[in-house]
Amino acid sequence: MNFIDDKLEEFCVKYSSDSIGIIGQEIKERTLKSSELPQMLSGEMENSFLGFLIRISNPKVLVEFGTFTGYATASMAMNSAVDAVVYTMDKEGKHNKANQSDWKKAGIQQKIQFFQADALVKMYELPKKWDFVFIDADKENYPQYLEFAITKLSENGIVAVDNALWSGKVLQSEKDGETQAIFDTIEMAKCNPNLYVTLLPIRDGILLVQKRSH
Numbered sequence: 381m382n383f384i385d386d387k388l389e390e391f392c393v394k395y396s397s398d399s400i401g402i403i404g405q406e407i408k409e410r411t412l413k414s415s416e417l418p419q420m421l422s423g424e425m426e427n428s429f430l431g432f433l434i435r436i437s438n439p440k441v442l443v444e445f446g447t448f449t450g451y452a453t454a455s456m457a458m459n460s461a462v463d464a465v466v467y468t469m470d471k472e473g474k475h476n477k478a479n480q481s482d483w484k485k486a487g488i489q490q491k492i493q494f495f496q497a498d499a500l501v502k503m504y505e506l507p508k509k510w511d512f513v514f515i516d517a518d519k520e521n522y523p524q525y526l527e528f529a530i531t532k533l534s535e536n537g538i539v540a541v542d543n544a545l546w547s548g549k550v551l552q553s554e555k556d557g558e559t560q561a562i563f564d565t566i567e568m569a570k571c572n573p574n575l576y577v578t579l580l581p582i583r584d585g586i587l588l589v590q591k592r593s594h
C-alpha cells in the first residue's frame with residue numbers, strides 16, 4: 381500500500397534519481413509476468429530512498445532478507461561501492477535463474493551472493509559485521525530478524541524494515557499474527573535505548589534503525 385496519492389507518488393518518482401536504471405523496468409515486467417504476488421516488489425520510490433541511504437552511509441556488507449525477483453538486491457548492489465558485497469536470502473529459488481541473468485546484464489552479479497535458504501537459519505551463517513540490512517521476508521519472523529541484525533550491526537550500520545505500517549493495520553486493536561509481529565518489531569526498536577529509530581510512511585512504511593553512538 382502507498383500512503384500518498386498515486387499522482388503525488390508518480391511526481392516524487394519522476395523527480396527522484398532512478399536507483400536501478402533500465403534493468404529495473406525489466407525486473408518489474410518479469411515480476412508481473414512470473415509472480416502471483418507482484419505487489420511484493422519494493423518499487424522505485426522506496427529503492428530511490430534506500431539508494432540514497434546507501435550512498436551516504438557507504439556500506440561494504442549489505443544483507444537482504446527476502447530476495448524475491450531481485451529488485452532491491454539490484455538497487456543495493458548498484459548504489460554501493462565497487463568493493464561492497466550484498467548477501468541476499470530467499471527460501472524460494474524459482475526466480476534465481478532470471479535474477480542472476482538480470483544481475484549479470486546490469487554488471488553487478490559479482491557483488492551479489494544469493495542463498496536459497498530459510499533466513500531464520502542462514503542469517504547465523506553470514507560472515508562479518510553488517511553495515512546495511514534490508515528486512516523484507518516473512519513478517520512473522522521480523523522480531524527475530526531485527527533482534528539478530530542488531531547484534532551484527534557495525535558501528536554506523538543501518539537496518540531498514542519494509543512494510544512497517546502494513547497497509548495501516550498496525551493501528552488495529554485486534555491484530556493478526558503478521559501485524560502483531562510487525563508491531564512488536566517497531567516497539568522493540570523504539571524501546572531499545574541503544575537505537576535511534578525513525579518510522580516513515582514511504583510506500584508501505586519503512587522502519588529505520590541505527591545503533592546510537594551518542
Ligand SMILES: C[S@@+](CC[C@H](N)C(=O)[O-])C[C@H]1O[C@@H](n2cnc3c(N)ncnc32)[C@H](O)[C@@H]1O
Binds near residue numbers: 446448450516
Ligand atoms: C516481499 S518479498 C521480497 C521483495 C524484495 N525484497 C524486493 O525488494 O522486491 C518477500 C520474500 O521473502 C521470502 N521469504 C519468506 N519467508 C522467508 C524465510 N523464512 N526465509 C527466506 N525468505 C523468505 C519470500 O519467498 C519472498 O520472495
